[in-house]
Amino acid sequence: MRGKMEHTYSWPYANEAGEEEVVTSDVVVLGGGLAGCYAAIAAARKGQSVVLVEKGATERSGSAGTGFDHWESACTNPCSQVTPEEIAQAYVDEQDWYSNGIAHYIECREGYDRLLDMESFGGKVRDTEDEFKGAAFRDEETKLMFAYDYKNKFTLRVWGSTFKPALLKELKRLGVKIYDRTEATGLLTAMVDGKKRGIGAMGMNVHTGRFYIFRAKATVLAMSRPARVWLFNPDMVGLCEFRPMQSIGSGHAMGWRSGMEFTMMEKSVRAEFSAAGRSFPPYGAGNNHNTWYAATMVDARGVEIPYVDRDGRELKTVLERYYPAEGQKFFLKGGVIDNPKYEYRGPETLDFEELMKRGYQLPFYADLSRMPDEERRVIWGMMVGEEGKTKIPVLKNYTDRGFDPKKDMLQSYGTGWQSANFLEQERQFFGAPGGIMHDWDLQTNIEGIYAGGDQLYASDCAGFACATGYYAGRKAAAFAAKSELMEYDREDAEAEKKRLYAPLYVENGMSWKELNMAISKAMQNYCGGIKCEALLKEGLDLLHSFETDIVPKLSCRNPHDLMRTHEVLDILTVSQMVLHACLSREASSEPLCFKRSDYPAEEAVADRKHIVIRQENSEVLKRFVPLNFFGNLKEEYEKRNQDYIREVAERG
Numbered sequence: 001m002r003g004k005m006e007h008t009y010s011w012p013y014a015n016e017a018g019e020e021e022v023v024t025s026d027v028v029v030l031g032g033g034l035a036g037c038y039a040a041i042a043a044a045r046k047g048q049s050v051v052l053v054e055k056g057a058t059e060r061s062g063s064a065g066t067g068f069d070h071w072e073s074a075c076t077n078p079c080s081q082v083t084p085e086e087i088a089q090a091y092v093d094e095q096d097w098y099s100n101g102i103a104h105y106i107e108c109r110e111g112y113d114r115l116l117d118m119e120s121f122g123g124k125v126r127d128t129e130d131e132f133k134g135a136a137f138r139d140e141e142t143k144l145m146f147a148y149d150y151k152n153k154f155t156l157r158v159w160g161s162t163f164k165p166a167l168l169k170e171l172k173r174l175g176v177k178i179y180d181r182t183e184a185t186g187l188l189t190a191m192v193d194g195k196k197r198g199i200g201a202m203g204m205n206v207h208t209g210r211f212y213i214f215r216a217k218a219t220v221l222a223m224s225r226p227a228r229v230w231l232f233n234p235d236m237v238g239l240c241e242f243r244p245m246q247s248i249g250s251g252h253a254m255g256w257r258s259g260m261e262f263t264m265m266e267k268s269v270r271a272e273f274s275a276a277g278r279s280f281p282p283y284g285a286g287n288n289h290n291t292w293y294a295a296t297m298v299d300a301r302g303v304e305i306p307y308v309d310r311d312g313r314e315l316k317t318v319l320e321r322y323y324p325a326e327g328q329k330f331f332l333k334g335g336v337i338d339n340p341k342y343e344y345r346g347p348e349t350l351d352f353e354e355l356m357k358r359g360y361q362l363p364f365y366a367d368l369s370r371m372p373d374e375e376r377r378v379i380w381g382m383m384v385g386e387e388g389k390t391k392i393p394v395l396k397n398y399t400d401r402g403f404d405p406k407k408d409m410l411q412s413y414g415t416g417w418q419s420a421n422f423l424e425q426e427r428q429f430f431g432a433p434g435g436i437m438h439d440w441d442l443q444t445n446i447e448g449i450y451a452g453g454d455q456l457y458a459s460d461c462a463g464f465a466c467a468t469g470y471y472a473g474r475k476a477a478a479f480a481a482k483s484e485l486m487e488y489d490r491e492d493a494e495a496e497k498k499r500l501y502a503p504l505y506v507e508n509g510m511s512w513k514e515l516n517m518a519i520s521k522a523m524q525n526y527c528g529g530i531k532c533e534a535l536l537k538e539g540l541d542l543l544h545s546f547e548t549d550i551v552p553k554l555s556c557r558n559p560h561d562l563m564r565t566h567e568v569l570d571i572l573t574v575s576q577m578v579l580h581a582c583l584s585r586e587a588s589s590e591p592l593c594f595k596r597s598d599y600p601a602e603e604a605v606a607d608r609k610h611i612v613i614r615q616e617n618s619e620v621l622k623r624f625v626p627l628n629f630f631g632n633l634k635e636e637y638e639k640r641n642q643d644y645i646r647e648v649a650e651r652g
């Protein structure tokens with residue numbers, strides 16, 4: 001095994017394939033993005049010893065590693081005009097209840113506390129240099145800056161590129177043991193008093209190939225969500241998805257292998273942007289979405305495309321775009337609740353024909369030169385700059401090449417903010433997709449295993465990740481405090497090692513790219529926009545044939561390549577989960593973007609329910625859970641979190 005790597009090619013790290021190390025802690029956190037870092041901090045604050053396992057480098061890893069520009073749902077900040085209950089409920093309603101009420105409530109209730117934490121760690125959350133003094137979106141007393149809804153002030157503009165290094169500093173200060181460049185590959189479980197319990201995890205160093213056994217009393221999963229299931233371009237792998245390349249759903253795959261429950265895995269949306277290298281880099285083309293909200297849009301002749309409110313009233317000033325319509329309490333990012341929509345959103349609108357009917361001519365442009373100075377500067381400068389992946393590729397590169405938002409316009413490609421049009425079968429995990437099913441403690445169905453952030457079902461956004469990560473970490477710490485370290489089964493470790501190192505034994509085999517390509521083609525063909533039982537079953541057969549025909553032929557040249565191979569094995573597992581979930585739902589469902597030709601009728605509202613799936617002894621089991629299973633959000637939360645409520649009150 002070791003010889004194989006020595007004989008391949010020059011590699012700057014030690015060859016430790018086959019070597020093994022056992023690491024012990026009270027809590028092990030898998031994934032060092034926002035959720036994982038906060039989970040580790042929460043557990044360490046509770047006095048537990050914590051190990052953090054991160055595939056990349058914690059300092060900059062994860063979706064927010066390069067930054068993010070706004071923090072949603074800071075409902076308890078001193079300027080907020082909304083309550084956590086109102087906004088959490090709005091998120092639930094927005095998804096027709098196919099939403100994560102528990103996690104959204106935690107986000108809305110505790111999110112601002114995490115932002116204050118972040119500030120104490122050194123992250124920048126206020127306009128301390130008075131760059132935007134006097135702007136309508138800034139509160140002069142607190143120097144907090146708001147986005148989207150300037151009246152209700154619950155979404156904050158933040159300097160997200162400062163956050164991950166600040167978190168790393170705090171982790172180190174708290175004594176969290178960080179294993180960077182280490183992929184978690186499998187969970188360790190044992191039966192305790194007739195119940196399955198998580199007792200740690202296994203992994204591999206992606207530079208050296210060293211195998212790890214992480215023994216722990218409690219485990220937190222924070223490895224984000226699946227990707228590259230339908231879309232893969234072997235020549236542009238880094239541009240295949242919106243989220244970072246190393247997050248491909250391995251947390252889902254290892255959970256599935258261990259019998260963990262998942263829900264909404266049948267939901268996939270038609271691809272939006274940043275997929276398979278087909279679109280411009282996120283926020284790099286003229287648009288008026290998210291980071292660019294509410295940029296002025298013009299057509300080819302320079303004619304302005306007006307904004308309208310939810311009632312169709314044309315908005316005359318730029319400032320009006322940031323306020324709810326008359327009689328409307330609030331609106332969510334870009335306007336998604338209570339049908340405000342600013343539905344006539346320029347090129348972002350899907351109603352392209354309507355735009356053409358009105359005589360607008362392509363191409364469209366974002367024209368910041370027509371906006372007030374502080375609105376222009378806060379979009380081009382702060383937001384485009386602090387958003388993920390925009391600081392260097394967009395802000396710096398465009399500025400270096402002479403782009404001046406005071407006089408230049410930025411072209412919008414295609415007809416939407418996505419800057420690319422995708423086919424019905426080109427799908428993604430996006431827009432509150434499926435994930436881990438959990439209870440009010442964010443505990444999975446496997447005792448002692450908790451989850452946070454984008455790994456949860458119907459997850460969304462940075463505030464969600466930080467708040468749920470912290471919450472999962474504190475519940476995991478409480479579990480660890482009353483639990484014993486359990487012995488793991490040596491056979492589990494041996495089987496995992498064999499699985500992980502298998503591609504090292506294959507000479508001149510197939511590459512992970514070939515398998516990823518095959519999977520994405522299979523998923524487009526058999527699990528595309530319109531599904532039916534026959535197609536889904538054929539899809540499962542085909543994926544099974546990949547397991548028997550392609551997987552044994554996979555080979556790799558170094559530990560990095562080996563890690564990529566493990567990722568695609570996990571993509572294969574996730575694809576199977578998706579097919580099983582699709583087979584389980586015998587109805588079409590608009591909220592889940594789910595269409596079946598053999599069950600074309602839309603599911604009646606009264607019949608809507610979560611379908612929760614898991615695997616046991618190679619069989620897929622399903623159960624139904626009512627969409628309102630979480631109960632009254634405030635009451636249920638307060639029942640379980642009196643200690644935290646007291647802590648916050650004491651802190652003032």
Ligand SMILES: Cc1cc2nc3c(=O)[nH]c(=O)nc-3n(C[C@H](O)[C@H](O)[C@H](O)COP(=O)(O)OP(=O)(O)OC[C@H]3O[C@@H](n4cnc5c(N)ncnc54)[C@H](O)[C@@H]3O)c2cc1C
Nearest residue numbers: 031033034035055061062063069184388453454461462465
């Ligand atoms: C370009 C971009 C811009 C965004 N902008 C915003 C914004 O402005 N506002 C907002 O609220 N949200 C934004 N988001 C979303 C937000 O960043 C994410 O929802 C959030 O960061 C999720 O946090 P997480 O910890 O769950 O996942 P991540 O931050 O993605 O972290 C997952 C971590 O797990 C690691 N990992 C994966 N697999 C393994 C494994 N097998 N073993 C060990 N480690 C593993 C990864 O390396 C990664 O560090 C943006 C996302 C992107 C991609």
